[in-house]
Structures are given as C-alpha cells and as structure tokens.
Amino acid sequence: MPALIGPVSITSVGGGVVTFGDTFYVSPKSSAKTAAGSGSLNTGNFVNTNNGISGTNTLDPDLFDQNIAANA
Numbered sequence: 001m002p003a004l005i006g007p008v009s010i011t012s013v014g015g016g017v018v019t020f021g022d023t024f025y026v027s028p029k030s031s032a033k034t035a036a037g038s039g040s041l042n043t044g045n046f047v048n049t050n051n052g053i054s055g056t057n058t059l060d061p062d063l064f065d066q067n068i069a070a071n072a
Contacts (some may be wrong), residue, residue, distance in 0.1 A: 031066040033060070037051075
C-alpha cells in the first residue's frame with residue numbers, strides 16, 4: 001500500500017538508511033551508545049533550550065544493550 005509523505009527536511013545521514021514508504025523489515029547493522037546531558041543533542045532549525053542543573057548518569061550495569069549478531 002503506498003504511503004503519502006509530507007514535507008521532509010533531512011540535513012544529513014551519516015552511514016545510515018533513510019526509508020520512506022513500505023518496508024518488509026529494518027534491522028540495525030551497527031549500534032552505539034551515547035551519554036549526553038539535557039539539551040545537548042538537540043538539532044533543528046530554531047532550537048532554544050533552557051536547562052537548570054543537569055547531571056548524566058553513565059553507569060550501565062548490563063553487558064549488552066542491542067545485540068546485532070545474526071542480523072540479515
């Protein structure tokens with residue numbers, strides 16, 4: 001079934017896949033973890049962030065977050 005897509009603004013795609021419309025499946029080929037404080041990774045045309053004191057917890061007790069072994 002076709003999909004109707006409205007206005008889209010893609011600034012950049014770094015090593016990824018952009019999919020519009022129907023797909024059978026989308027599986028990740030790589031994974032990464034990023035720790036950042038509040039308001040630090042905001043992107044857009046007009047971004048205004050007002051943050052108080054911010055602390056980021058980087059402690060991660062589990063061993064694996066997203067397994068990508070045996071992905072097609």
